[in-house]
Amino acid sequence: MVRKTADKPEETPEQAGPLDRHLRDYAGYNIKRASNIMQSNAAKALDPYGLRITTFSALCVIVDNPDVTQSQLAAALNMERSNTVLIIDSLEEINLIGRFRVPTDRRSYALRATLAGIKRRDAAARALAKAEEERLVNLSPEERAQLADLLRRIDPLD
Amino acid sequence: MVRKTADKPEETPEQAGPLDRHLRDYAGYNIKRASNIMQSNAAKALDPYGLRITTFSALCVIVDNPDVTQSQLAAALNMERSNTVLIIDSLEEINLIGRFRVPTDRRSYALRATLAGIKRRDAAARALAKAEEERLVNLSPEERAQLADLLRRIDPLD
DNA sequence: ACTATTAGTTATGTTCTATAGCTATATTCG
DNA sequence: CGAATATAGCTATAGAACATAACTAATAGT
Numbered sequence: 001m002v003r004k005t006a007d008k009p010e011e012t013p014e015q016a017g018p019l020d021r022h023l024r025d026y027a028g029y030n031i032k033r034a035s036n037i038m039q040s041n042a043a044k045a046l047d048p049y050g051l052r053i054t055t056f057s058a059l060c061v062i063v064d065n066p067d068v069t070q071s072q073l074a075a076a077l078n079m080e081r082s083n084t085v086l087i088i089d090s091l092e093e094i095n096l097i098g099r100f101r102v103p104t105d106r107r108s109y110a111l112r113a114t115l116a117g118i119k120r121r122d123a124a125a126r127a128l129a130k131a132e133e134e135r136l137v138n139l140s141p142e143e144r145a146q147l148a149d150l151l152r153r154i155d156p157l158d
Numbered sequence: 159m160v161r162k163t164a165d166k167p168e169e170t171p172e173q174a175g176p177l178d179r180h181l182r183d184y185a186g187y188n189i190k191r192a193s194n195i196m197q198s199n200a201a202k203a204l205d206p207y208g209l210r211i212t213t214f215s216a217l218c219v220i221v222d223n224p225d226v227t228q229s230q231l232a233a234a235l236n237m238e239r240s241n242t243v244l245i246i247d248s249l250e251e252i253n254l255i256g257r258f259r260v261p262t263d264r265r266s267y268a269l270r271a272t273l274a275g276i277k278r279r280d281a282a283a284r285a286l287a288k289a290e291e292e293r294l295v296n297l298s299p300e301e302r303a304q305l306a307d308l309l310r311r312i313d314p315l316d
Numbered sequence: 317a318c319t320a321t322t323a324g325t326t327a328t329g330t331t332c333t334a335t336a337g338c339t340a341t342a343t344t345c346g
Numbered sequence: 347c348g349a350a351t352a353t354a355g356c357t358a359t360a361g362a363a364c365a366t367a368a369c370t371a372a373t374a375g376t
Contacts, residue, residue, distance in 0.1 A: 019223050019234035022283070023215055027290055027302060028196035032211075033236060034309040035193035036364085038186035043331090053190075054332070057181055065177050071354060076177035078191060080334060085356055107341045107354040125180070132185055138311040144185060150305045151192040153296040194333085201362095212363075229323060238365060243325055265323040265372045 027154075038135065045131035049124040050094060054079075056124055058087050059113065062097050063121045067110035069102075078155075096120055185312075196293065203289035207282040208252065212237075214282055216245050217271065220255050221279045225268035227260075236313075254278055 023029045039053060046056050054077075061073055070088060074081045088111065091097045096117035099109040113121065136144060181187045197211060204214050212235075219231055228246060232239045246269065249255045254275030257267040271279065294302060 019219050019226060019230060020215075022218050022222050024306070026200075026286065027294060027305065028193075028200045028286075029215070030306050030309040030313075031189060031193045031196050034312040035186075035189045036236070037313050038189050040364090042184075042186045052331075057178075057187070060180050061177050064180050068177060069354075070356095072177060078194070079332090081355070082335080082357080083333065088355095105342070105354080109355075128184065128186075135312060136185060139308065143308055143311075146304070147185065147308045148182070148188050150297065150301055150308070151188040153301075154192040154293060155188075155195050198333090210362075227323075237363090239324070240326080240366085241364065263323085263373070267324075 031151075031154075038132070041131055041135050042128055045128045046124055049120055049127065051120070051124050054083075054087050055091055056121075056128070058084065059091055059096060059117060059121050060125070062091075062111045063113040063118050066112050067100075067102075069108040069110065071108065073111065091117070189309075189312075196290070199289055199293050200286055203286045204282055207278055207285065209278070209282050212245050213249055214279075214286070216242065217249055217254055217275060217279050218283070220249075220269045221271040221276050224270050225258075225260075227266040227268065229266065231269065249275070 018024070020029075042053050042056075046053065049056075051059065057077055058073060061076055062068055065072075068076075070084045071081055073088075074084045077084075088097070088099070092099060095114055097111055097113050100112060102108050102110050139147065176182070178187075200211050200214075204210060207214075209217065215235055216231060219234055220226055223230075226234075228242045229239055231246075232242045235242075246255070246257070250257060253272055255269055255271050258270060260266050260268050297305065
């Protein structure tokens with residue numbers, strides 16, 4: 001491809017500052033950057049336990065809510081029902097949870113964690129808490145609570 | 159596949175509350191949920207301008223920093239150099255930016271927005287600001303500033 | 317000059333997310 | 347009751363963001 005040449009390096013940018021200074025005015029930009037960091041951090045922490053972020057999240061909900069259905073799980077995690085299927089499949093394949101038929105509604109499954117699932121969740125949860133801790137050293141407990149509060153006012157949650 | 163049946167619906171969960179109550183203790187979980195909302199919101203706002211979030215972000219940086227290189231752009235947006243290539247390609251294809259050879263370093267390109275690129279950025283930026291505004295109605299200006307501050311202490315940025 | 321580094325590129329793979337359509341079962345309501 | 351409608355789970359597929367490895371060309375270091 002033919003490329004033109006920048007004959008003169010032009011004037012230096014009017015106002016100095018970081019290259020992304022304009023973008024930093026967007027809450028979404030700041031949230032996304034922080035999210036990326038927390039996500040890759042979490043993924044690394046969970047990897048030794050054979051869990052991804054989505055499978056860990058699902059496992060967590062199932063451990064804490066025995067007999068939850070896939071639809072309830074999808075709603076709780078704000079994801080599409082179709083996307084829960086493979087997540088549940090992979091948790092079931094490694095015997096961390098089981099699908100059980102519900103006599104009163106044969107369309108749905110009651111999801112239950114196995115003993116191994118509970119143990120795996122507990123261990124992974126501790127590792128994740130520790131990994132987050134390292135990332136949040138700059139925030140006091142009050143600030144962390146405030147961050148959670150501000151974020152929940154963006155995401156109505158319930 | 160053979161499925162067992164849940165003979166007894168078991169006891170109701172010990173402590174009540176949302177199904178994801180355990181997960182809400184993780185900053186990463188709260189950030190991710192808020193991030194998903196802001197991202198899909200931003201994507202919808204930018205779509206009419208033919209921009210995705212990543213192309214808009216890149217365009218923004220290029221408009222504000224004429225003659226920035228792809229490596230600088232990648233560093234500013236915290237992304238891999240390899241992933242900037244297709245983003246820059248697509249911005250160039252629709253004539254919003256141009257790649258210009260740098261006489262002093264023939265390895266790199268100086269990226270510059272075209273007039274159309276500047277106009278497109280400005281229009282998209284306004285639409286995005288408006289869309290974010292609607293999502294952040296529950297946060298006062300002070301709270302938005304505080305959120306940005308807290309997030310930047312997670313992401314060291316510079 | 318020889319080596320190491322940098323800029324851009326290509327190819328590839330994973331993960332997350334979203335949509336449409338399907339089957340089986342439940343529910344609603346005329 | 348029976349027909350229409352809704353729900354639960356599943357399949358297939360696609361887009362987008364993100365990451366890694368390996369390559370070429372050009373530059374910088376020694």
